[in-house]
Amino acid sequence: MGCYVSIEGLKEKLYRAVIEGDPERALSYAQELLTSGLDVRQIVSEVLAPAMRAAGEMYEKGEYFIADLIASAEAFKQVFDNILKPTLASSAVSKGVVAVFGTVRGDIHELGKNIAKALFEAEGFEVIDLGVDVPPEKFAEVIESREVKVVGLSALMTTTMIEQEKVIEELKRRGLREKVIIIAGGAPVTEEWVKKIGADVCGDDAFRALKKVKELLGVT
Structure with missing residues (x-):
């Protein structure tokens, strides 16, 4: 029997995967969040952007090396380009601007x-x-x-x-x-x-x- 993971749990897993620079895990969790019904904009604003901001702060504090920051950025990019961007709602309010x-x-x-x-x-x-x-x-x-x-x-x-x-x-x-x-x-x-x-x-x-x-x- 599979183990149920809540949306909040998946968000935390995606957040950690981006911070840790793991594109494979990040892609998997992002897809699960979409399948669970979480809006693309929520995934970006509530998970991806905060994760990258946290990675940037860790770099500024000397807790991350530049290679760590690059890995986080790559995980962020992979998720957005391959999972989220293709599914952006055609009814987005600013479409065409x-x-x-x-x-x-x-x-x-x-x-x-x-x-x-x-x-x-x-x-x-x-x-x-x-x-x-x-x-x-x-x-x-x-x-x-x-x-x-x-x-x-x-x-x-x-x-x-x-x-x-x-x-x-x-x-x-x-x-x-x-x-x-x-x-x-x-x-x-x-x-x-x-x-x-x-x-x-x-x-x-x-x-x-x-x-x-x-x-x-x-x-x-």
Whole structure:
């Protein structure tokens, strides 16, 4: 006779599998959660994103090596790309809204960007991921070529935060600034910095940023 595992139990197992960087276990538990009826957005917001945030904090405290953090990120990516993304509800409230995310020039950190990307995709946004070390011109070129509504600028280091301002300046120069909602994200970003550079949303917390963007877009 099989052993019944509650949804809360499965969530905890998935959480641990991601933190421990075990894609095989993570994929299995994620599939079980979907089969149990848990919504994709709940899996992302209640399990995957908190797990990655915890792994990031462990790395910052010196409890994890970079290899551990990479393993956790890979488990996160495997679950989202192979299990969750294909099953995203077609009725998602933000379906069809295009967002562009990228880590600014000079910065190669993408953990925060990837968490935000997953949260936005789970809400139905079409996310164009430009990767890391992205120059201002690249952001502008994509906005010019697509009907982009949201731009996410990620910077993990205080030395690269200035690049967020340079992206905004480039968008102003090309007459694109007023066409998009701009999120300035990253651990060192504050509300004061967001106001100073003329961004719209503080992305120090991806959950709050998503909520604010949806409010600005007029969707719930």
